[in-house]
Amino acid sequence: MIATLVLFALSVVIRALGTMIKDFTDNPWVQRSGLVACSIAVWVAMHAASVWSTIWPLGVLLVTILFLPKKQLKPPLTIALLDLAAVIMMAFMAVPRLGFLAMFPLIAMVPAGGWLIDQLVEFFPKKVRLLIPAGVVLGLLLAAAVTPSTLLGGVRLLQTRFLIVGTSSPFASGPKETLLGRSPVPAVSAAELNEGNIAPGDVYLPIVKQPLFGLNPEEIVVARPVDIAFNNPSFSGNPFDLVATVTFTHQGSSAMHVTEMFYMGGNEWRVRFAPTQAGRWGYQTSSSDADLDQKSGSLDITQQTGHLGFIGANGPHWTRQGDPNQVFVPQFVMYADPPHFYNNPTKIENDIENFLDQHGFSGLHVKVFCRWYDLEKASCNDINLSSPDPDLRTFEALEQLITAVYAEGGVVHIWAWGDETRGQTPARWGYNGVEDQRLQRYIAARLGPLPGWTMGYGFDLFEWTTEDQLDTWYSYMHAHLGWNHLLGARSSKNQLDQLSELMDYSSYEQHRPTYEKYVETIERRPGKPSFSEDRFRIRDEGRDKDYSLDDTRRGLWRSGMAGGVANIWGYLLEGGSDELGSASYPNKAEIKRYFTYFDSRFSADLARCNELADAYCLKRPTNQHYIFYAEDSTSMRVDLSEMNGPQPYLIINTVNGEESRGTLDPKLQTITMLGGSQTVPAKSDWAMFVGSFEEAEAAQAVIKDQIAARELLGPNSTCLEGSH
Numbered sequence: 001m002i003a004t005l006v007l008f009a010l011s012v013v014i015r016a017l018g019t020m021i022k023d024f025t026d027n028p029w030v031q032r033s034g035l036v037a038c039s040i041a042v043w044v045a046m047h048a049a050s051v052w053s054t055i056w057p058l059g060v061l062l063v064t065i066l067f068l069p070k071k072q073l074k075p076p077l078t079i080a081l082l083d084l085a086a087v088i089m090m091a092f093m094a095v096p097r098l099g100f101l102a103m104f105p106l107i108a109m110v111p112a113g114g115w116l117i118d119q120l121v122e123f124f125p126k127k128v129r130l131l132i133p134a135g136v137v138l139g140l141l142l143a144a145a146v147t148p149s150t151l152l153g154g155v156r157l158l159q160t161r162f163l164i165v166g167t168s169s170p171f172a173s174g175p176k177e178t179l180l181g182r183s184p185v186p187a188v189s190a191a192e193l194n195e196g197n198i199a200p201g202d203v204y205l206p207i208v209k210q211p212l213f214g215l216n217p218e219e220i221v222v223a224r225p226v227d228i229a230f231n232n233p234s235f236s237g238n239p240f241d242l243v244a245t246v247t248f249t250h251q252g253s254s255a256m257h258v259t260e261m262f263y264m265g266g267n268e269w270r271v272r273f274a275p276t277q278a279g280r281w282g283y284q285t286s287s288s289d290a291d292l293d294q295k296s297g298s299l300d301i302t303q304q305t306g307h308l309g310f311i312g313a314n315g316p317h318w319t320r321q322g323d324p325n326q327v328f329v330p331q332f333v334m335y336a337d338p339p340h341f342y343n344n345p346t347k348i349e350n351d352i353e354n355f356l357d358q359h360g361f362s363g364l365h366v367k368v369f370c371r372w373y374d375l376e377k378a379s380c381n382d383i384n385l386s387s388p389d390p391d392l393r394t395f396e397a398l399e400q401l402i403t404a405v406y407a408e409g410g411v412v413h414i415w416a417w418g419d420e421t422r423g424q425t426p427a428r429w430g431y432n433g434v435e436d437q438r439l440q441r442y443i444a445a446r447l448g449p450l451p452g453w454t455m456g457y458g459f460d461l462f463e464w465t466t467e468d469q470l471d472t473w474y475s476y477m478h479a480h481l482g483w484n485h486l487l488g489a490r491s492s493k494n495q496l497d498q499l500s501e502l503m504d505y506s507s508y509e510q511h512r513p514t515y516e517k518y519v520e521t522i523e524r525r526p527g528k529p530s531f532s533e534d535r536f537r538i539r540d541e542g543r544d545k546d547y548s549l550d551d552t553r554r555g556l557w558r559s560g561m562a563g564g565v566a567n568i569w570g571y572l573l574e575g576g577s578d579e580l581g582s583a584s585y586p587n588k589a590e591i592k593r594y595f596t597y598f599d600s601r602f603s604a605d606l607a608r609c610n611e612l613a614d615a616y617c618l619k620r621p622t623n624q625h626y627i628f629y630a631e632d633s634t635s636m637r638v639d640l641s642e643m644n645g646p647q648p649y650l651i652i653n654t655v656n657g658e659e660s661r662g663t664l665d666p667k668l669q670t671i672t673m674l675g676g677s678q679t680v681p682a683k684s685d686w687a688m689f690v691g692s693f694e695e696a697e698a699a700q701a702v703i704k705d706q707i708a709a710r711e712l713l714g715p716n717s718t719c720l721e722g723s724h
Contacts, residue, residue: 007048015041015114019121038079038114042086045110079118083111225274225449226299228283231267232291239263240389240438244287246271248482251280251298259482261285261292262445265392274449274483275301310451310484311411313504316522317564317604318529321484327604328362329560330454331595332413334535334570335364335401336581337378338371342397348404351581356410359588360595363411363452364581365535365568366401368394369424372416372439379423387435390442398447406452413568414455416443420464431469437476444480456507456533457489461499465489470500490533496524505529505566511545512536513555515616518562519608531566532559539572549587553654554631554685556594560602561616561629590655597652601627601693613638625691629654634681635672636688640664647691654685664690 018037021030087110235242244261255277261269269292275281278301285295309321317327333355341347355361370380373388375397402412418424429435447453457470470489477487486504491497493509506525510517510532521530536547536555547555552569559565570576576583585591606627609617614637615630623644630636640647643666651673652659658676675682 007044011041011045011048012117014038014044015117016121019118035079035082038118039082039086042083042110042114043090045113046087046090080111080115083114087111225272225451227270227272228297229264230261230269230271230285230292230295232269232289233267234291235267235289238389239269240442242269242287242289242292243441244269244271244285244289244292246273246283246285248273248281248283250277251282253277253279257482259448260441260445260480261287262442272446272449273299274451275299276483277301308406308409308451311454311486312484313486313529314604316526316529318486318505318566319604327564327602329564329599329602330362330411330413330531330566331556331559331599332363332365332411332566332568333359333361334537334568334572334576334578334582335366337579338366338368338394338397339375340580341401342375342393345400345404348401352404352408352410354584355582356405356408358592359585360592360599361410361569362595362599363405363413364401365413365415366398367415367418368398369415369418370426372443373435378418380426380428381423387429390439395442395446399450402447402450402453406450410452412453413566414453415458416455417458419458419460421460425458425464427464431465432472432476440473440477441480444477444482448481448483448485451483454486454488454505456531457487459490459509459533461489462492465499467500471502474500474502486529488531488533496521498525503528505531507531507533509534512547512551513559513565515558515562518559518565521565522563529564529566533566533568535568535570537570537572549585549590552585553587553590553594556591557598557629557654557685557687558616560594560598561608561618561627563606563608563618564602589657593652593654593657597650597654597687597689598627601625601689612640620691625693626689628688628690629686631685632683633673633686634683635670636686637668637670638688639668640666640690641668642666643690650689652687652689653682654687656684658682 014037018034018041021034021037230244232242240263242263246259246261248257248259250256257273257276259271259273261271264270271283271285273281273283280298280300282298283296285292287293308326312319312321314327318330320326320328335341335351335355336347341351351364355364369378370383371378371391371394373380373385373391374383375391375393377383398412398414405412417426420427425431426433426436426439457465457473461470474487474489488503488505488507489499490507490509491499494511496508498506505528506521508521508531510521511534513521513532518532521532534545536552538547538549538552547569552571555567555569559567570582571585572578572582574583574586603620605620606618606625607621609619609626611617612619612626613628613630615628615633617629617638618627619625623642624647626638626640626643626647628636628638643664646663646665648661649664650659650661651671653673671688673682673684673686675684
């Protein structure tokens, strides 16, 4: 409200001065400068009415500067025509753009208001005219003397508005910004939102201030999380300790989400909301701070297409809650530390193209450590603060990464902390102490409404934390997370114990797990998903637990065929490192092949059936769909006698991509794998899919074409010989 009054007062002052300058002399250039000031006054008045222009109305200014008033045109008529042109241009360039119905009040009131000011100024003698702007300025100074903090808040809002007006121009270079600050994705226009033209993962931060005229931003159609901003100039103390709870309630059902506001700097607080179903959502705030207390409103959510949803669990399976039947096996690749992708959307975009599209990985693994408190410092020993606050830069980087990865259907797995011997834990301020739980609340408020991430507490936990501390962290986080995110804590080396049984997924530090170990891992705690949460790295350190390229390819297939255990992978040669993340794998085609053929066919009803073959086996209970996998083999002996009629098959050489198709009868048989010569059995790693996986087949055809276009495939000739 204060910002609006300041802007309207400023527009009156500029308009009065412009009229006086115009009438001061008959010099045409002085008259032009007066007309320019009058046009600027209209621009300021439109902003006061919450019509934020994306660019300065250059056309109107150009016409004003070049236009020389003719004697046959009275000055008030000239200015009124210019006012009308300015209003129409700004209405079309506004963020959000105004509709025709919203233009009519502005078309009538703004030129009329300008005309009244012009008449008022010209009514008084020239010596008295200066009293008009002087009176407005005096009123502002008086208000500043009585309530300086209130006016200061208005000035800060003005600074924010005018700063972002320039950067939100469609002609501006660099990342787009919304009127609430930097967005983790480019801003989406209101028109695009109303048309439903939103890519999966888009996050639109709508304007919350109610425009005096035009579209109510809270009625914009959205399909992703939205931010609602609140101005709070009267707060005192540490803003990160100010608690403001917001309850979102779905009208027509019992759905409800309770979350907290988070501090964005200056006088700005936000609440982030992720709609989980269509319909009207009402919200109500509660806080000990008067400026953040008892604020209410509603949002109409009318579109929820393409929503993958938050990561959930269905027994031992990892799921996407947008479609609980969509199970998957998270296969993460090591990613760079936050300083390397902060404010660098191009890097994120290129890395997503590389690791998710070309390699096929399910998502990225990022470790934060003490960068929660300082983006530049991984170790808390390097932070010389007695009570640190969250670093907004770190959260901005994570927002951008999570949002971009989610838009491509991927997941980000976060390690909150690391190892105590390296100072990568909150130990110096106390586990679950004031600073730690201040951070936990901020994570829950700012990242909680963003879908597409999971979190592990850290590594080598048995050396520096306890069950009680982990239980406290887990309970506190979930008490503040308004949406579901899976939390875990890695256990001891090569043991199937857990430091805390409360966690949402079972996590283990396993060195080079075999297929049998993966199976044992799932069976030990079948009620929750499993994660082999060590990093399976290829590097030149000569350590026994490190992987090779063949180990990586086989590890992907083994963890999937066992029933679905999550993993983290990394190629730390040729530019890769623990800090910079994985480099591109030289055998990326082999890695992609696993995702192309297996991941797209994986489902929750697949069960192990190794008794049916001398290979690893999964099958559905209908006996119509089977998956077989054999390593270093020239044949498979499979018992399909209980198969429901003849079924199509697809065999793929997981090393070089050779494939063959045909039909198998329901009987015991031996399948001989032939190489490119089609006569000599080829010893290699093979996967065979029996049955019609319709959706997977269609998706595979698309992916295969993409891979071929990138020249990632090897020879494409195979032959299968069956002994029936």
